[in-house]
Every structure is written in C-alpha cells, then in structure tokens.
C-alpha cells in the first residue's frame with residue numbers, strides 16, 4: 001500500500017493524491033460463469049428487449065476467441081458496449097450485450113451499427129464497439145475495441161492512432177456480407193490482438 | 199472526467215505462473231494505454247426493469263436449498279468513498295456441497311435440485327446491497343495436486359462507467375484454504391487480498407434465520423481535479 005512507489009503520479013492518475021479507498025481486486029470469472037449467462041443478451045435487437053423499436057443498420061458481430069496455441073477458448077464471456085447509430089451513449093438505445101463463446105470459441109452478437117462518437121473538441125472517434133473479455137485464466141478482463149473496415153474516420157481515430165500500424169488490423173472487423181462483420185480475437189501469440197489499458 | 203488507474207499492486211497480473219490457465223491466455227504484448235473517451239466513461243444503464251432482481255437464492259415459492267443460510271450485505275463505493283447507487287451486482291456460486299449447477303462441473307458432489315446459485319441485486323441510493331443465500335462449499339480443481347478452491351461467491355459489478363466494470367470473488371473469514379489458493383494469492387498486496395475476505399457481522403445476522411456477512415466493494419474512482427498541485 002506504499003503510496004510513494006506509485007510511478008504514475010507524474011501523469012496525474014493518483015500517486016501523490018491516492019484516494020482514501022482502493023479499488024477492489026479483480027478475480028477470474030472462472031469456468032462456471034455461465035450461471036449468469038442469458039443467451040438472449042447477445043441479441044441487442046431481441047423483440048422483447050429495450051431496442052426493439054430503435055431504427056438503424058442491423059449488423060452481426062462475430063468471431064472466435066483463441067489462445068496462445070490457436071486453440072478455441074470455449075468458456076469465455078464476451079461483453080460489448082457501444083453507442084447508438086447516432087454515436088450517442090445517452091439515448092434510448094441500450095448498447096450492452098454479453099455472449100458466451102461456444103465449443104469452437106465462437107461468439108455472435110446482433111446489434112445496430114454504432115455511429116461516430118464525439119471525441120475531444122470537435123473531433124469524432126470512428127464508429128467502434130468496446131469489447132471486454134472475461135474467462136478462466138484471465139484474472140482481470142481484457143479490454144479492446146472493434147472497428148469497422150473501410151470507415152474514413154478510422155484514419156484519424158485517436159485509439160487506432162495509438163496502435164502501431166502493423167497491429168491495427170487486429171482491431172478492425174471485416175465485412176462478410178449480409179451485415180456480418182468478423183473479428184477474430186487471439187489472446188496470445190501470432191496475430192495477438194491489441195488490448196488496451198483504460 | 200476519467201477513471202483513475204488502480205494502484206498496480208492491488209490488482210492481479212495477467213500472467214500468473216501458479217495459476218495454470220493464465221499460461222496460454224495472457225497477452226504477451228504490453229497493453230496499449232489510451233486516454234479514456236466517452237466510450238469508457240459512460241456505461242449501460244442497468245435497471246431492474248431490464249434485468250430482473252433475485253434477492254434470495256436460498257428459498258422461493260415451493261423450494262428451499264440445502265445448506266447453511268447466510269445473508270450478505272455491503273456497500274458499493276468508489277475510491278473517494280462515494281456510494282455507487284443503482285449498480286447492478288450479479289452473484290453466482292457453488293452449492294453447499296461445492297458443486298455448481300453447471301453442465302461442465304464434474305465434481306462428484308451432490309447437486310441440489312433446489313439451488314440454482316445465481317442472483318442479481320441493485321444497490322440503493324446509499325450504495326447498499328443485500329441478499330440471502332447458502333454458504334457454498336469448497337471444491338477441488340485440477341490446477342495442481344490436491345488443489346481446492348476456498349469457499350467463495352463470484353461477483354460481477356457494473357458501475358457508472360464501463361471502465362469501472364469489475365468481476366471479483368468474495369471469500370470467507372478463517373478459511374484454511376486461503377493461504378494455499380493461487381487465484382486469491384495472485385493479488386500482490388496482502389491488504390488488497392484481505393479486502394476480498396468478508397467479515398462476520400452480527401448486525402447483518404438475522405435472528406433464528408441466517409448468519410450475516412459484510413462485504414464492501416470499491417470501484418475505480420474519478421481522477422482528482424487537474425491542477426490540484428500546480429508545479
């Protein structure tokens with residue numbers, strides 16, 4: 001609990017001004033988190049759900065989660081958080097979804113394509129979806145983003161710009177037709193996905 | 199506004215050699231640090247009208263789980279001690295015999311047809327949550343020879359910003375398995391580890407009904423106002 005050892009004080013994120021309490025430690029979701037899996041949550045457009053009446057471009061987000069051997073992770077929890085088609089987080093659209101990977105490591109969400117989100121000043125972030133991964137073997141979540149190939153704003157997006165060009169592709173979903181976008185997520189090794197510290 | 203990074207020693211690493219499952223699943227490249235945007239500081243508005251609540255995992259109409267009833271209560275706060283109202287708290291756990299109601303749990307302990315082991319609660323205006331369940335059992339896992347998980351309840355929390363999202367585990371005081379558990383011991387700071395252990399609480403205890411435990415949870419706080427200490 002030594003406050004002096006915090007090396008981020010220079011960046012204004014604590015250190016000299018450690019708060020009175022400290023955030024609770026993360027622990028793994030483990031292999032049995034499916035007790036809180038409700039498969040309908042992966043369909044943000046479900047007919048009895050909060051977004052049934054909201055208009056926009058219907059899309060499918062799909063892909064696989066694989067480990068350092070390239071083997072599927074069949075017990076991962078994938079969560080998404082995204083803006084509405086206008087790029088807003090404060091409207092009626094409920095942009096949250098959760099999906100369990102299947103035996104082949106696959107996930108699949110049905111949602112509306114998010115709009116560009118306001119950034120600093122008058123700038124915009126490219127349309128994107130925030131992704132969190134939880135699983136056995138992950139003591140805390142891995143956070144990343146899904147972008148859409150071909151969006152002009154990708155070129156100036158502040159997060160994509162922070163990623164070395166040769167790894168940017170790991171964050172960019174490719175169209176597969178019929179509104180489907182694929183982003184495979186490799187946790188480790190060749191083609192390892194970029195994960196973010198937020 | 200953005201959320202402060204937790205002190206590093208209070209959080210577990212991704213690569214923890216004593217916990218075998220981290221071996222092939224931790225990224226080898228360093229994380230890329232980004233400035234938080236609206237996408238990280240906003241969060242889904244979880245509410246009981248969208249996500250049904252369950253305050254009692256131990257008993258329902260026409261059924262009652264086997265085991266020692268307990269009530270768990272606590273507050274969800276941020277690092278500045280401010281309550282987090284309306285936070286969605288999901289809990290899940292093994293039954294009294296240490297078996298999950300889960301098809302992949304092969305532990306040879308009895309299933310309880312009256313125990314599902316999952317609940318959802320929202321914090322009130324002062325950040326309080328409370329639920330009743332049964333004390334889970336310890337269970338073996340195959341991480342190393344004779345490995346047993348200490349008694350625990352899994353927690354999942356949503357705060358006011360997606361950067362506050364937290365999944366953790368609550369442990370029980372005096373559990374002899376705690377010093378042996380690689381998952382608990384992955385948290386480097388002993389004080390941070392200890393904060394994962396609930397306290398027996400006579401105030402929470404319900405006479406003639408359930409033993410009480412207190413477990414508070416702290417989510418990441420907001421950055422201090424800039425220029426507080428101008429150089």
Ligand SMILES: [Fe+3]
Nearest residue numbers: 030032350352
């Ligand atoms: Fe467990």
